[in-house]
Amino acid sequence: MLKVGLTGGIGAGKSEVSRLLASYGAVVVDSDLIAREVVAPGTPGLAAVAAEFGPEVLRADGSLDRPRLGGIVFADPARLARLNAIVHPLVRDRSAELEAQAGPGDVVVHDVPLLAENGLAELYELVVVVDAADETRVERLVRLRGMEEREARARLAAQATRADRLAVADVVLDNEGPLERLEPQVRSLWERLLVRAAG
Known part of the structure; x- marks a missing residue:
């Protein structure tokens, strides 16, 4: 079994990466869903x-x-x-x-929004960070989630800085552009994860 930590700041596109990995066959343990379940x-x-x-x-x-x-x-x-x-x-x-x-050959992806904030990187064999510039993330939160800009900036400020998140990354997925540019990166990552899990 390969344990992977997946993280990214709010609005970076982590949920999309998690969805894609699940569609390829990863066992996704979604901290946000679990956080809802436990309350x-x-x-x-x-x-x-x-x-x-x-x-x-x-x-x-x-x-x-x-x-x-x-x-x-x-x-x-x-x-x-x-x-x-x-x-x-x-x-x-x-x-x-x-x-x-x-199972023993599974790739288990822990989708953890606050991985960097809580110092959890050492729990995983590999840490994947989905990255996008702060301004891109604010724009997405306003456009896609209907947040006020002030609220979006407060959410970013409550999380780790982009630099802190990148400092714990073994792999960085660049999600600055449209989703069509993200999928090939995730597919390539998945192929690498399978090889590593098998080894």
């Missing part, structure tokens, strides 16, 4: 978040009000750290469970 209604994770941040972060149906919580934590590094202290151990445990289900 689903009825979970201990959601109870802990509500206890820390108050009932106003819950919707009427009992689910987590992500935009409201995001507005709180992305404006306050100390509160973001408290949220991470609740969610990250739960995500780590669930990720380990999913990885344990992979």
Whole structure:
């Protein structure tokens, strides 16, 4: 089994790379999906978040009000750290469970948005960073996700710098241009990963 860490700042295109790798046959362990799963209604994770941040972060149906919580934590590094202290151990445990289900020849891709921020590079045999300039990422967030520019810049500021992310990269995928230029890079990466997993 080959353990790969995949990361990239918000708006860089990491999710597209993850989707492509899954389509080729990678076992993708998606930290964002798991982070949602561990704070689903009825979970201990959601109870802990509500206890820390108050009932106003819950919707009427009992689910987590992500935009409201995001507005709180992305404006306050100390509160973001408290949220991470609740969610990250739960995500780590669930990720380990999913990885344990992979076969010996599988390529397991851990899709981890905060890989650089949390010093996780050493957990993987290879770290892949999807890269795009900050201005490109802001433009995508405004155009594709409907964010205000101010909000988009705050999200970037809450993450590792581009330089910090590139410093932990073994492989960099350049996603500055259109998606058609990304796919051949990901296909080439996948072929290299298969060879390495087989070796």
